[in-house]
Amino acid sequence: MLEPAYQADVVIVGAGVAGLSAAHRLTSAGVTTAVLEAAPCVGGRMSTEKVDGFRLDRIGQLLSTAYPELRTTPGLDALVLRPFAPGVLLHSDGRHCRAVAPAAAGGARGALHAVRALASAPAKSAPRSGAPLGGAVDQARLGTALARLAMTPVERLLSRPESPAGQALTARGLPARTVDGFLRPLLAALLCDPELTTSSRCADLALRAFACGRLCLPEGGAEALPELLARTLPPGTVHTGVRVTSVSTSAVTTAEHGEIRCRAVLLATDAQAAADLLPGLRVPGFHPVTVLHHTTDEPPGTGAALLLDADRGGPVAHTAVVSAVDPSRAPAGRALITSTVLGPPPPELDTAVRMHLARLYGTSTARWETLAVHHTPAAVPAMRPPHDLRRPVRLLAGLYVCGDHRDTSTVQGALHSARRATSAILTDLGAAGSIHRSEPLPSAKAA
Template sequence: MAQGEVLIIGAGLAGLSCALQLQEKQIPFRILEASDGVGGRVRTDEHEGFLLDRGFQVLLTAYPECFQVLDYAALDFKPFSPGAMIRLSGAFHKFSDPHRNRADLIATLTAPIGSFRDKLRVNSLRSRLRRTSEDEILSATRHTTNFLLKSEGFSPRMIDRFFRPFMGGIMLDSSLMPSSRMFEYVFKMMAEGDTVVPAKGMGEIPKQLAARLPEGSIQLNARVATLGDREVTLESGEVISGSAIVMACEGPEASRLAPELVPAQRWRGATCLYYAASAPPIEGPWLVLNGNNQWPINNLAVMSEVAPAYAPDGRALVSITVLGKPTQSDEEIQLAVLAQLQRWFGREAREWRYLKAYRIFHAQPDVIPVPPVERPSQLGPHLFVAGDHRLMPSINFAMVSGRQAAEAVMASLMPEAVAVQPA
């Protein structure tokens, strides 16, 4: 086996998952992380007693890789209500999963979101996807989500009022142009499990993975400036040599480090704004979708109704997502959000205290899902790559890509050991 550590660039979920796999096979590694903490795009800040995820995110408990790797019980998941609440024509309407929430069945059937047939079609789509395997979904003919929804027979009203903001909330893209595979995958996961956040914030997920790694194996504030053959140079000028390099940084950074090997991709952006309210404006753990599709708010959640630790006692934390990469200043976005909040909740919204906004330029890769074979983890004799941009944007696929990169490293560094490994 080659001497030295495997150098993993990035302590996001992909980098951490890669490290865990290497650790299992007793392959020495070191993670070099540019920022001051682990988690990459999945981090939670404590701010005046509130827990602010760096961008509204959820975990779907049916994600297979997450289920395999994470200790769900320790994360103490808090679930959202199955379904969503839709803001439409001056009112909020519950649009629930009748299989899991009988109490809201009548409200769901009478909600002016789509026709009765649309609602039956949601049910058939759900049943079909539950019967379809993950592999079948990921290798199915690729269409746009819009094409798929139309061929399933959904009315334009249903598509605009539900699926558009729903896809905006999950994939940060309400154009419905992303791949039907991604849509089907997410819809299946939602039908088969819960939509949750850990009790103490999304950042607990990468923290749990990092806690399993040996002390000192993650070097923070260590931005890699350039790559060499089996060595990296940090911004500080320090040169570190290793047995192999795994780029587990975001796609644009991987393209900067190895431009000829990782082509640039388009990325979706999002802005997440947080407000403190004296009482929850929506009761219950609902994901609220803007069925009118009017800028700026795409979705909203009262996070403290989902997981009480997100806000101090007697306060409510409201999370709002604005899609895209708006050219307006933070103040202009805040004013537009506040105007819409007042139309939704009346004058009480004026009393809410603005806490913080996160503008995320590279939130999710605008990637068309392809079978992994088309995006190999190995780019050169000693260079490997991981990250959601290799597969599909999600916590699950970031972790899958990390594992796959580790497997490729192991196959390259110790082929004989991989070949004789028991199943």
């Protein structure tokens, strides 16, 4: 049997944002930590492909400036967020309508502002009254509802009765046009759930973040966030290309380095990988996501807006000229258009998406170049009711788990679950100081 060659207080399995942020909190408390990642690089699902000077996110989850963990997580001080234009741009019946949340409109009590602009509709067509948000009364009612969410403490939202989001929104007296024309496409973009089967509590949290802040992207691509976390950890903390085959409360076994003893183990992998190591651990359903990246030298005239399809008239749920949001994602003189398809992709995907984008942007896409198509079947954990937003992170003394499948299916949820897990670990260890001297991992075993 191999003798243990490396010891640490805590071994973290998985170098996604949850595992890396947990490592920051533990090392800041003086606890020696080793992060083991089976892939050759950190980041997990927050990865970015580089193609000819373009930076192409594989999933491209939206962030919000209202996510508290982005401000309080150690190691993210230098993170640069690039905001979209305020609110969102809705496409309905050939027109664009900008919906601006109360906070962006200048006050928590302000109504939701809708600014109409002609898109691809014939010039003789007159704008409809407030569509797709309805008339002035409907807009004011919706703005008041969002403002109320913005001022409601999170813990109070979590104590509300729970039902599928679609049912809850209808029960609150919001018109069907408002739900289907605005809230459904917005929540589809935020939660990857166009059918609104998500827990109403999770939907309320997402709408609260929309009402309080600005949607945004990390500068340089999704990978910028995990890479920043990894880069600012003490040297030798993160080890990639190390596959963990079993875990216990006091050790992990790896294919490359044998057994590594420790005082506690934190599983920070995706839900399925965690269940493979701990049979019986709950695995949620998932929302599949397909992201397509196109480029052109003549960008559409929507600027840095997030464009949603209020009519659900094609496969694209939302799209944006992301190079207008974050210029570092495309070489000079080129526009990068990123579009998201939710659910199973249709046949002839690229053709169907190009036809839909032509209607959404009101311009021909025939000369657009397809850079990449990324399909991720298990992209975002589903949060159907009943959903515990504070799923236990302490399985046993010495064995813990974190990730977006233990909280909300967002970057905020992943980071918050890591905060909860590290708090439990530090409490159970009962001491802030390290008891082990960290040593390098040995060379991989000979085949």
